[in-house]
Amino acid sequence: MEKLRSIEQFKLFQDKCRREFEEYPLVISVCQGASCRAAGSEEVANVFEKLTTGSSDIRFIKSGCQGFCEYGPLSVVRPANIFYHMVKPGDVTDIMRSTKEEDEVVDRLLYTHPGTGEKLGREHEIEFYSKQHRIVLALNGYVDPLRIDDYLAHGGYSALAKALQVMEPGHIIEEMIEANLRGRGGAGYPAGWKWKSCKEAPGDRRHIICNADEGDPGAFMDQAVLEGNPHSVIEGMLIGAYAIGGTNGYIYIRHEYPQAVKTFSAALDKARELGLLGDNILGTDFSFDIDMTFGAGSFVCGESSALMRSLDGQVGEPRDKFTHATEKGFHDEPTTLNNVETWANVPHIINKGAKWFRGIGTEGSPGTKVFSLVGKVNNTGLIEVPMGTSLREIVYDIGGGIKKDGKFKAVQTGGPSGGMLPESKLNLPVDFDALTDAGSMMGSGGMIVMDEHTCVVDVAKYFIDFLIDESCGKCLPCREGLRQMSKILHRICDGQGKLKDINDLEELAETVAATALCGLGKSAPNPVLSSIKYFRDEYTAHIVEHKCPGGVCQSLISYHIVPDLCNGCGECEEACASLAIHSVRRQKRKEGLLREIDQTLCDKCGACVQICKENAVEKRSPAVAPAGAA
Amino acid sequence: MEATGHPEMTEPASEIEREVEDLIGKWAGNPSKTIMAMLAVQEKYNWLPQEALEYISIRLGVPKGQIYHIATFYKVFSLVQRGKHILQLCTGTGCYILGSALLAKTLDKRHGIPWNGTSDDGLFTLESVNCIGACSMGPVLVVDGEYHANVTHDRVDALVKRLRKRANKEENNGEA
Numbered sequence A: 001m002e003k004l005r006s007i008e009q010f011k012l013f014q015d016k017c018r019r020e021f022e023e024y025p026l027v028i029s030v031c032q033g034a035s036c037r038a039a040g041s042e043e044v045a046n047v048f049e050k051l052t053t054g055s056s057d058i059r060f061i062k063s064g065c066q067g068f069c070e071y072g073p074l075s076v077v078r079p080a081n082i083f084y085h086m087v088k089p090g091d092v093t094d095i096m097r098s099t100k101e102e103d104e105v106v107d108r109l110l111y112t113h114p115g116t117g118e119k120l121g122r123e124h125e126i127e128f129y130s131k132q133h134r135i136v137l138a139l140n141g142y143v144d145p146l147r148i149d150d151y152l153a154h155g156g157y158s159a160l161a162k163a164l165q166v167m168e169p170g171h172i173i174e175e176m177i178e179a180n181l182r183g184r185g186g187a188g189y190p191a192g193w194k195w196k197s198c199k200e201a202p203g204d205r206r207h208i209i210c211n212a213d214e215g216d217p218g219a220f221m222d223q224a225v226l227e228g229n230p231h232s233v234i235e236g237m238l239i240g241a242y243a244i245g246g247t248n249g250y251i252y253i254r255h256e257y258p259q260a261v262k263t264f265s266a267a268l269d270k271a272r273e274l275g276l277l278g279d280n281i282l283g284t285d286f287s288f289d290i291d292m293t294f295g296a297g298s299f300v301c302g303e304s305s306a307l308m309r310s311l312d313g314q315v316g317e318p319r320d321k322f323t324h325a326t327e328k329g330f331h332d333e334p335t336t337l338n339n340v341e342t343w344a345n346v347p348h349i350i351n352k353g354a355k356w357f358r359g360i361g362t363e364g365s366p367g368t369k370v371f372s373l374v375g376k377v378n379n380t381g382l383i384e385v386p387m388g389t390s391l392r393e394i395v396y397d398i399g400g401g402i403k404k405d406g407k408f409k410a411v412q413t414g415g416p417s418g419g420m421l422p423e424s425k426l427n428l429p430v431d432f433d434a435l436t437d438a439g440s441m442m443g444s445g446g447m448i449v450m451d452e453h454t455c456v457v458d459v460a461k462y463f464i465d466f467l468i469d470e471s472c473g474k475c476l477p478c479r480e481g482l483r484q485m486s487k488i489l490h491r492i493c494d495g496q497g498k499l500k501d502i503n504d505l506e507e508l509a510e511t512v513a514a515t516a517l518c519g520l521g522k523s524a525p526n527p528v529l530s531s532i533k534y535f536r537d538e539y540t541a542h543i544v545e546h547k548c549p550g551g552v553c554q555s556l557i558s559y560h561i562v563p564d565l566c567n568g569c570g571e572c573e574e575a576c577a578s579l580a581i582h583s584v585r586r587q588k589r590k591e592g593l594l595r596e597i598d599q600t601l602c603d604k605c606g607a608c609v610q611i612c613k614e615n616a617v618e619k620r621s622p623a624v625a626p627a628g629a630a
Numbered sequence B: 001m002e003a004t005g006h007p008e009m010t011e012p013a014s015e016i017e018r019e020v021e022d023l024i025g026k027w028a029g030n031p032s033k034t035i036m037a038m039l040a041v042q043e044k045y046n047w048l049p050q051e052a053l054e055y056i057s058i059r060l061g062v063p064k065g066q067i068y069h070i071a072t073f074y075k076v077f078s079l080v081q082r083g084k085h086i087l088q089l090c091t092g093t094g095c096y097i098l099g100s101a102l103l104a105k106t107l108d109k110r111h112g113i114p115w116n117g118t119s120d121d122g123l124f125t126l127e128s129v130n131c132i133g134a135c136s137m138g139p140v141l142v143v144d145g146e147y148h149a150n151v152t153h154d155r156v157d158a159l160v161k162r163l164r165k166r167a168n169k170e171e172n173n174g175e176a
């Protein structure tokens, strides 16, 4: 590819990309996001690739996450938007055949509405999609992330061209302030104001950083953007750099996302080849490039000051917030750090204007937010909704309700820093301020749905233990306070808790929140405080009745084989690694002898429950004590 | 020993140093790339051999103490040799509430692969990983970088058996 040396050249090239893309009457995409890959979509793509190479009517695209991960591997045929789910390599020839015939679809691969049983063939007919508003994720599924031409064909880098051609840097910053794009990494600080103070800080160099550490241990919004539409992030950073006067760019990606690393690195190379990164971009005086660094598995390094240390090859300990990174950040020079999704919003705001952006979402939180909706809902996946959408709409309309017709218990937003919200809070809108007021947090977009078989005390313990592991250990409240809290939580889950423990937990939690140095420690108590606030009865059930209502806490449950249901097949005996299952003499069943669990040997792993086709293994809480033990 | 003052003038002397040089030579004298260099070395060897770390220390100009501090601070790094196959059980929130942690019990009791440890035969190391982004397909087990979706006790068991069988066969064929 030739370097583009002027805005005019860029526009001509963009037109050429568009024409070339439109020459194909049909586009077939296969999702290569992490869930679809885990479900075997690479094999599916291989077959498609073989059958479409050299085709002049079909453009085949390997896309980033298309959202409805639950039903991967996904494949969509456009322009008709025919949506195929759970596609296997053997289905590809059928898809190809019916795609070439007009008005034909492969019926068996269509999504069936769980309520009505109706087959829904088009993407927009499916509630999971129709209730979303996709801006950041709009091109996921439409472009091949490895082809910059695809992005250009869909208007990519137009915002950069516009910024360079007709907008003064100060004007861009005003537009960003007016748009009130609040940081999508969790804290919700307005990006425009951050940019402004960085621009105004004295210094010769200015650093522009993209935070792609995505540390929430159950969320993948940024991964989907990096893998699905990396150029939108690059374009956002370029616009930011131009507006702020940024000289050096960096992206800090967690190395646990090898595919994102590969895709983003390829995108950077392509942008450089075209002259969209480097010296004198599109023939202007603006020069900028982006260096890639990997995170090495540390949650606290997602915190901005820790990240800047890690970026410099050091141990990632946060520093106090009295120094503002916008003035003294990386190398003590003015620095602007934003999250992946924040950057990806920027080109849209520049293209369509602040007014358009403020028309979406709520007054205090304009725009959309991407969430990864996972856990015990029917439709897990990646969603993008206008701010202000209620949790109920997300869980029930988009998420399709609870798996196996179960009962909703709680939804956790904000990952380890957020809180568990009960049924009574389902009408809350997702909005930075509303969630904080309810004792949770927007966070970066993790949303974990829990049903009646989840234990809120166990989840609180899980998060605290996660944070103990991840705390840098620098300040005492975080280091010691969390350890104390963990001890109490373990005690309660083990059935050794006292009622006083609940109050002690609350007190400790409040002290840690008030005195820890960085956001990790400050927000760490949220899962504990919120679960006590909304589910106090579950804590008391553990303490007083020795009962785990969710049936999770190992010391408080026991496994039993129901004699009337067991058919004697013996599969459980085989599955039990603890050799705790044996047959009962003279108790004949259809397939063999009745089985029984020796409570003294049972390790409570649950393997027998998973394997038993008769659902004959049940959990009881409180635990039934082993015979002979008292 | 602290790093010498002449990272640019260092020459690789042994086989391992030559291998490491290929990976990190481009960052000579640039201490800010220490973590990147360590990640590259770990990717090649599966762990951080002492000789490699010493070479990084000299070549990048970073005190050895700091390299060890980094190696213990960041979770991915291993200062001990790991198994031939790396099993990573996702214990991210999505997988955890689907019961992923319980699967470790089968790996331990039946196959002698302890949580955060290596089996006696050196074949398997079991570690946890935080969300790899496939939560919809949880619980997820990553085996040598390859994702396995919706794993159960049964499937984990079959997977390890298969890998062990293959390893035994290779050994019998003298390939070790």
Ligand SMILES: Cc1cc2nc3c(=O)[nH]c(=O)nc-3n(C[C@H](O)[C@H](O)[C@H](O)COP(=O)(O)O)c2cc1C
Residues within 6 Å of the ligand: A182, A183, A184, A185, A186, A187, A188, A189, A211, A212, A213, A214, A215, A216, A299, A300, A301, A302, A303, A304, A305, A337, A338, A339, A340, A342, A343, A444, A518, A519, A520
């Ligand atoms: C412990 C901790 C972990 C964090 N992890 C992340 C992360 O993984 N990704 C992210 O974008 N922000 C993370 N943040 C928030 C960042 O500190 C910072 O606020 C954010 O990246 C700024 O970008 P934004 O304004 O665009 O959101 C974390 C904060 C804390 C305290």
Ligand code: SF4
Residues within 6 Å of the ligand: A300, A318, A470, A471, A472, A473, A474, A475, A476, A478, A479, A516, A517, A518, A519, A520, A521, A522
């Ligand atoms: S709050 Fe925890 S993680 Fe944050 S600086 Fe203190 S010790 Fe480190």
Ligand code: SF4
Residues within 6 Å of the ligand: A559, A575, A576, A577, A578, A579, A580, A581, A597, A601, A602, A603, A604, A605, A606, A607, A608, A609
């Ligand atoms: S729960 Fe696990 S250890 Fe207990 S009987 Fe079932 S398979 Fe065996």
Ligand code: FES
Residues within 6 Å of the ligand: A031, A032, A033, A034, A035, A036, A037, A064, A065, A066, A067, A068, A069, A070, A072, A073, A074, A381, A382
């Ligand atoms: S990974 Fe394919 S839809 Fe999310």
Ligand code: FES
Residues within 6 Å of the ligand: A217, A218, A219, B090, B091, B092, B093, B094, B095, B096, B130, B131, B132, B133, B134, B135, B136, B138, B140
């Ligand atoms: S929590 Fe396991 S893949 Fe996300």
